[in-house]
Amino acid sequence: MPPQVSRLIYIFATIVLAFVATRWWLQPDSFGQYGHYRGKALPAAVAHDPSYVPKTSCADCHEDEAAEHAAGPHRKVSCQICHGPGATHIEDPQTTNIRKPDVAAACLRCHEQRAARPARFPQIVEADHAGGKACNSCHTVHNPSETE
Amino acid sequence: MNDRLYKLSRTSPESTDLAQTAQEMASTTRRDFLKTLGTACVAIAIAPVAEKLSVAEAAKTENTPAERDWSKHKWGMAIDVEKCIGCGHCVVACKEENGVPKEPFYFRTWIERYQQFGDETVVDSPNGGYDGFPPETERAERLDKAFFVPKLCNACEHSPCVQVCPVGATFETPDGAVLVDPDYCIGCRYCIQACPYGTRFLNPITGVADKCTLCYHRIHNGQQPACVENCPTGARLFGDLKDQDGPLNQFLREHKIHVLKPHLNTYPKVFYSGIDKEVR
Numbered sequence: 001m002p003p004q005v006s007r008l009i010y011i012f013a014t015i016v017l018a019f020v021a022t023r024w025w026l027q028p029d030s031f032g033q034y035g036h037y038r039g040k041a042l043p044a045a046v047a048h049d050p051s052y053v054p055k056t057s058c059a060d061c062h063e064d065e066a067a068e069h070a071a072g073p074h075r076k077v078s079c080q081i082c083h084g085p086g087a088t089h090i091e092d093p094q095t096t097n098i099r100k101p102d103v104a105a106a107c108l109r110c111h112e113q114r115a116a117r118p119a120r121f122p123q124i125v126e127a128d129h130a131g132g133k134a135c136n137s138c139h140t141v142h143n144p145s146e147t148e
Numbered sequence: 149m150n151d152r153l154y155k156l157s158r159t160s161p162e163s164t165d166l167a168q169t170a171q172e173m174a175s176t177t178r179r180d181f182l183k184t185l186g187t188a189c190v191a192i193a194i195a196p197v198a199e200k201l202s203v204a205e206a207a208k209t210e211n212t213p214a215e216r217d218w219s220k221h222k223w224g225m226a227i228d229v230e231k232c233i234g235c236g237h238c239v240v241a242c243k244e245e246n247g248v249p250k251e252p253f254y255f256r257t258w259i260e261r262y263q264q265f266g267d268e269t270v271v272d273s274p275n276g277g278y279d280g281f282p283p284e285t286e287r288a289e290r291l292d293k294a295f296f297v298p299k300l301c302n303a304c305e306h307s308p309c310v311q312v313c314p315v316g317a318t319f320e321t322p323d324g325a326v327l328v329d330p331d332y333c334i335g336c337r338y339c340i341q342a343c344p345y346g347t348r349f350l351n352p353i354t355g356v357a358d359k360c361t362l363c364y365h366r367i368h369n370g371q372q373p374a375c376v377e378n379c380p381t382g383a384r385l386f387g388d389l390k391d392q393d394g395p396l397n398q399f400l401r402e403h404k405i406h407v408l409k410p411h412l413n414t415y416p417k418v419f420y421s422g423i424d425k426e427v428r
Binding site for chain 2: 007010011014017028031034035036037038041042043044045046047048049050051052054055074076077078080081084085109110114115116117118121
């Protein structure tokens, strides 16, 4: 083989080898396991803990409230909608790490009259409905269909 | 000019020797250079091999959880616009659950309010609906129609964002969610431009692209996504498209379904029931 050809072959082989080695070095281990991405990104995406606990967890301790809540129109509404995420509260039950909602704001957020809300959803105009009285002066908070 | 070339091509005995020596020197250095290069390449190739092998050994001995079957499901979501009351609890829950920065206002999911005045449609989304919605505008008496539309990543089957990512950092999982690998995202923002639904943003804290993951950490632990769990009216329905008798497929059978921007052929897995032509 003429030397100029063999030299070219050596150079070419070196470049190919360097490319393969660099690719090997830079590419993450699990790349291509499921597709054109790092396979280990999947377990990593699953690995962090939820802040919102399952709906049923609250009833484990707060039986009375849960029973009251289950009897009312809000039975399908999660406790954590008003009270905020409960993961830290479940680990260390304190009054400071769970939200005590502002009752009026919590009610009106859903029930104040808005034209864009579906017509069959119960809505009030606050000024006409109670004249500025607090919602919980008439309604029981956990079962608002009951009035005091 | 021709003269000069002639002179140069004519070589004296001394100059031939010199040229030969120079050629020898050059070839020797090239050979040496190539040898050194070859050795270096082999060294470079071997070092990571050894490293990777040791990593693989370490991974084997580690107590890894059982391999999950990532392709068992095909996740999707249905949104019943006629049930959405625009309370914004989904937006709050999403931010709490996923650590989405509260301000400046970035969203993985948000709510839009459509108001129709004759031929004119006004869309607003104050803080994405995080604080609920203020009363309709002073033109409320002329309002023909109004409704809320929750928006989120459409989990496209053919995702433009996945196609444009230059480093393979965003991808469609075997079970249909579109995720971002924060370790490999280089923050180039191509995906943010490519998403036709505007669901991506650059997280100012992590510096990488961020988006709805369908609460991947929750759905793989048997829970519903935070927005679905915290929807008081059940306007959002999350489920498995592979489960033929499941609630999601049942919903899709029983309702007239639309997807957003169907002409783009992205094949979204977020299905809307009851949206109007203004939304699409």
